[in-house]
Amino acid sequence: MSTVTDEGILGNTEKHDIQELDEVTILFAGDSGDGMQVTGSQFTDASVVFGNDISTFPDFPAEIRAPQGTLAGVSAYQLHFSNHDIRTPGDRIDTLVAMNAAALKKYLPELDKGGILIVDKAGFGPNELKKVEYKSNPLEDGTLGDYRLVAVDITPQTIAAVRPAGLTGRNAERCKNFYTLGVVYYLYDRPLEPTFDEIRKRFAKKEPVIAEANIAAIQAGYNFAHTIELFKVTYRVKRAIFDPGMYRNISGNLATAMGVAAAASKSGRKVFFGSYPITPASDILHELSRLKHFGVLTFQAEDEIAAVASAVGASYGGVLGVTCSSGPGIALKSEAINLAVMTELPLVVINVQRSGPSTGMPTKTEQADLLMALFGRNSDSPIPVIAPATPGECFECVYEAARIAVKYMTPVMFLSDGYLGNGAEPWKIPDPEKLKGFDFGWGLDPASFKPYARNPETGARAWPIPGTPGLNNRITGIEKEENTGKISYDHENHERMTKARYQKVANIAQEIPASSVYGAQEGDLLVLSWGGTYGAALTAAETVFKMGKKIGHLHLRWLNPLPPDLGDIIKRYKKVVVPEINTGQLAYHLRGTFGIPVESYGRVRGKAFTVGELVTLFNSLLV
Amino acid sequence: MSTVTDEGILGNTEKHDIQELDEVTILFAGDSGDGMQVTGSQFTDASVVFGNDISTFPDFPAEIRAPQGTLAGVSAYQLHFSNHDIRTPGDRIDTLVAMNAAALKKYLPELDKGGILIVDKAGFGPNELKKVEYKSNPLEDGTLGDYRLVAVDITPQTIAAVRPAGLTGRNAERCKNFYTLGVVYYLYDRPLEPTFDEIRKRFAKKEPVIAEANIAAIQAGYNFAHTIELFKVTYRVKRAIFDPGMYRNISGNLATAMGVAAAASKSGRKVFFGSYPITPASDILHELSRLKHFGVLTFQAEDEIAAVASAVGASYGGVLGVTCSSGPGIALKSEAINLAVMTELPLVVINVQRSGPSTGMPTKTEQADLLMALFGRNSDSPIPVIAPATPGECFECVYEAARIAVKYMTPVMFLSDGYLGNGAEPWKIPDPEKLKGFDFGWGLDPASFKPYARNPETGARAWPIPGTPGLNNRITGIEKEENTGKISYDHENHERMTKARYQKVANIAQEIPASSVYGAQEGDLLVLSWGGTYGAALTAAETVFKMGKKIGHLHLRWLNPLPPDLGDIIKRYKKVVVPEINTGQLAYHLRGTFGIPVESYGRVRGKAFTVGELVTLFNSLLV
């Protein structure tokens, strides 16, 4: 072991060299107050601008401000960057930055043996140690022998570094996350300028002092690491190969908000966004309330029922109603969603799933609302369900949901989750011109208008706008006669209308492109994934396929209707397995639909799969 | 054809004789104001007291008072009585009583060719005919040639009959349903005395005039039919063989209410019944609000959410919380039901299903809330689901639901429906002493008490009562640590707790007796039914089995967990079919559970199956 102190590497003086790596996972962890989210996103920006592929995931505490120094108060940011295509924030950690004892205690188990461990000594005082029940100081009792410990006096050095800029006390201390950033920049050989520019852009006007101080802190950290040869070796991760185009870094919730705005501007109809705040979906409301000029009317309702009911009303009023929540809120919306099913109005329901049941673990992810999306309404109530695979895909999926809702006059459920919503990745910016257009305006000739006449291709009814002369119509949640929409209690009519509502949703299958299976096109094992498990499932399948196994992977974007070719594809494999972050809901749905055996690998730990565990799983199913 | 007029059977004078029948189905239909429900239930009472087996079903209009004489205003009462065990209100009608043109138009299609058709001429005036678009008077235009038409001047004769009693005008007219009853009593050779007694009991005190008048009307109708030989033939249906015991006639909703009251008095804990009125469930609230002395605290809440939330609160408070609604209301309750799942509190959720989706057809029946019951909550949220097969079984099933809810500390969903709730049958009155006792009080020693410690046999946690010294505890809908119940965001703990919640529900299988299959114990076709389809499915299976086919029938009372032996039973048949009043929900659930093919026969016409259509179905599956 080689302990590092401010005086440099004890009893060791060899020069440091630079090593090439394919990928690296860093985790920045500290107290909520330590600004680790900023450090993480700065490093992310620097990496994407440099040209690495990246995948990130923040891990906030549940409390707004949990008590300082406690485990509950730890805020972390995981960053996976590489010279090749990656899809997950990384299984294990190569470098752990722990600003205090709590951060160390919480994340050390995920640090690879031999991994680098950068800590701020100031975070390991008697108090901090006591709060997390460390009997002795791990920095000194040798318990960290398996790791490359780099203990730095970050706090005092930061304070010293920013004094010239004119910062002192708490404010000076606050810059320690930038000092740390400097250290890590040195370790991974990152250019500093882009970050400096960024900081200047953001603060220079309002708070020039802060700007200067932050820059000074970064520089100080960098220089320190350099001058005293903090690391024997530093590392470099080359550019990744992306297909050409313009990129940005994007989180799922932001992409979702932009997808809704895109629907408003491409459809030419406004969007009414009725929502009630809830973790982890609130950011979508926040983003959209800034995008009013795109024709998005945001309405923060008094509760979830008003949020969805107003959206349904808006759709009757002639603009696209969208509502957004997470599990508990979606449950509350179920009765009103059913009104949209019965009246056949367009509606997009965004569910950023979280861990449950009930309040559950609001800040943790889960994809366990699939069956509620399919069946969580009274009586026979079919609804199309779509789920994005990655943060960036949230954009096109929610846009597609909106397009389908209008074309088929139906509510569409969009299933994102906390992992996708808060996670981020580089995103190739789509060309707005290339987005599919919206399809409505059918059946509105007053002479022949019938509120419940159906478009033969889609099975959808027409979408009249109140205020139009001659299209006056009254709709109701009561069963209605075909075509006329008059209230009807007729036995046979009810059965025909029920079938028509199912047929309409079934017709959406014609919008689903042929499925393309990765890997073996037939053989021993088919891996089916949906939503946020895409990245881990595909990467693991790749790994196993490259070992020469007869394994294929197919990701499902539409959960209802299922791809028309899915039934045949499944038949081509000896076994089918579905890894999902729930107790086996898609597996159940596939068995229920096809009446064949489907294996389920369901884990509910409030976190995403690691590639490693899936590789193990697939191999175990292949013996 | 032989048309009958007040003057008796034209051109035919042969004496009438009495014919023995095994079973008869009569349908009394008239305007909502005509009192057909009374006529029907009077005839029912007379029949059960006489000793027939019976099965009845009322068919109300959706509106409180739909316009007089319209189709929407028709109110009907179907009665099936027999000398043997019957389970449905009958497929087709032997005798139709139509008090006006609308009633005739609505129900004639269900009258058997050659069936008896008794009409009140007064109901076929020009107005009445116009309201239902009869171009000419069917009583005269010969269109009723296939039926044995008996057209009587019921109205004037009734008025004449009750004048002596002192009734005139509207009030006199109102007695025409009793006059009609008299006619039908004659046709089916019923004793009049029991009805007279009943009437005296009910009215004599308050309204002696009414009592006298009604009796006079019945007598007049009977005498008229007799003296002028209204019918060539009259009929007699012998007693049915019942196993010995005391019987009463009972509807499903009443049986449900009594089951809840029984739970209150047998458990020794009170029941808190939180509900919000909704068709067809409201009667349960009405009944229970009269049973306060059994320890039932009824609370009409401001909405369904308050109804269920208060019931959950009551369960925390130490009494059994029960809530009750129909489809749309149950959807609203889903979030709060999940709170009971997560906190692990007992709760009985009564769902008297109706036709949907959304408001649907409130007065029509359907059994389409099964998948909502199983999955209509956010995240992985297991709850047991039980469904009664007959009106009388509502009693023991809701009682069982309550017993299980307390023993396993879980919400239990009880799925009745409009057909069961409003339908009635003779019911062998159970001995209260023989009802299973309640099982709680475990784990309450202050010294060792842990809010989320589990009973090894059941997996249930303890049920402490607030106010008990030393058992102070705080519960929450957030995920909690095993045993202690402390809030926990630990990954592995969440998975263990999720499994524990599932295991607890799975353990309920130990309460389910071995399944007994009717008919072939293995072979070509297994018919699986649940809820109100029991009668038609079993009767049809019997018929086909007696034809010598290898058909078996099994009725499922528990839908979750399923009977432990079901998997093996299914394997013993070439085909499995599920007839149900929905688009195939149990079939889907069985495929989803066992991953094997299951055929579905789902019809959604807002009404029960006929035995005939199922016989046809089963035979078609057996070729």
Place this chain on the structure above:
Amino acid sequence: MTTTATDSPKAQTPQDFHSGLIVRWCPGCGDYAILAAVQKVLAERGKAPHEYTFVSGIGCSSRFPLYMSTYGFHSIHGRALAVATGVKAANPKQEVWVITGDGDCLSIGGNHFIHALRRNQDFKILLFNNEIYGLTKGQYSPTSRFGMVNKSAPYGTIDEPVSPIKLALAAGATFVARTADNDMAHMAETFRRAAEHKGSAFIEILQNCVIFNDKVFEEYYGVKTRKDTLVYLHHGQPVLYGKTVEKGLAVDGFNFKSVDASQKDQVYVHDEHEPTGTVANMLAGLSHPESPVPLGVFRCVERPAYHEMMYAQVESARKANGEPDLGKLLKGPKTWTVS
């Protein structure tokens, strides 16, 4: 639910506002008169049926929109106001009327009621108050009287009833009135006033349910006695009542008392605009038999309507951010190019 073929741009007769669907309330139900009054008033106003949207929840009263030739949404129980919020926001030119019952509006819908009013959503809200759940056949509602015996309260209701007017005032309603189903002229007058009001116009209509709560208002709104048991509010005029208009209401501490009409200086002169809302609240407190029951407009004040402010923000956002540029939005603050 069907379209009226003929939708004359300027409707002239009440008939033009009838959808043609057979009206299915019980014979003698107060709802008939209300329907007639609304159709009468709309016919006078000259707007065409297609310029109106009627939104309701579920209940006997909520069937109302199905009988109108306008646009209409018979939604789900308790959500009429929430649904109407979206209709108006989507389509601000539509004149939105909301039809609701005492259960629909004050029981399951109570939350939406408060919030729609405080936002001053531009709806004409007609509350059909029959003090009972009609459609579900006679359970007590939030306005049912204490002790009332009914289907769900065989031993009498133990819930203190809520005053719709007081609740509306507390929620910040800008127009609050009361009228009665047995007074065509007064209903028409009140509906006219409501129609002219910008923002939430709330009207409690005393509506008789002949089947489950017959004559519940008869004691004080009965034609024979009402001159003495009701008092009509007219802005700027002294509040007088009585067979020969011989009585008046005068402020007495924190309440009203009845005085002789001759005491002109004492009789309260009604001010709909009274800024604090105190007087409207005091009037709302007057109940039978202690005092005459007020009919008419309790309060009428000006505030911007919700949809106006909503669209004003859209406009200013447009001004602030310039024409929406989707391409620019997607790019965001930081991009990089791979070639």
Place this chain on the structure above:
Amino acid sequence: MTTTATDSPKAQTPQDFHSGLIVRWCPGCGDYAILAAVQKVLAERGKAPHEYTFVSGIGCSSRFPLYMSTYGFHSIHGRALAVATGVKAANPKQEVWVITGDGDCLSIGGNHFIHALRRNQDFKILLFNNEIYGLTKGQYSPTSRFGMVNKSAPYGTIDEPVSPIKLALAAGATFVARTADNDMAHMAETFRRAAEHKGSAFIEILQNCVIFNDKVFEEYYGVKTRKDTLVYLHHGQPVLYGKTVEKGLAVDGFNFKSVDASQKDQVYVHDEHEPTGTVANMLAGLSHPESPVPLGVFRCVERPAYHEMMYAQVESARKANGEPDLGKLLKGPKTWTVS
């Protein structure tokens, strides 16, 4: 969630009311002071922790019951009062306190709020009003001020805020008060009064959210200025305020005006029991900066509590029907025997 091993039958110190769970509000959050005040008052009253049940919904404030050594139910968002209804009905001897936030109580929970109060459910209801959604990180709430800029209203809130006190009064609350998180003594005094009240005792607590709405009440409840910007209500005493108690409130038409304290005959003497509720409503209308903001008990009147009436009906039903006989019930009015 854990049991307090030691639950002394007569708890003596505030500590006895602490569950031992680390309190997890932001440093400086007003909730700490409220927790301390409640624990102080309960310690004085002598009842043991197990005799209380604290019920809450979801929100920062709703974490409160988890920090108490009493029985407690941290339920779901907006349903605290509905859940409490069942707790009290099931267990009428328990003293039930409800902890709720301005979003929990007035936004999603608004309907239960009105109905719990009109029924006079026997709860002590503490509304932690910080005029913001704290737990979800800073969206506006129904009490947020018009025009306030926040996460979900970047262009400013266009919703007129609702007055919790006015709403409570309109719903028929029998005890309505306001206090502030920066005034220990006044909180304690107000909680004591509430604890003694039979039926719904509603208290609005001005609570500072240091993170998302810091200093929102400072202008008028700040320690330096409050003598001039707050006015304390005491039953039977003239309503006076000011640094040297030199000012008083006097009734002026339908409103209050500030007068010189020397004008004794003019100064309003507070009457909590004023029957019509008018004066409480007028006081509720007083707002900064136009006038001083009232703290204390606005209204306190007597009405039977809901659980009393509920159990009285059970009793009379017992009397009327005799001891419950299940066998008799099952038989019903008409049976027949097959042998």
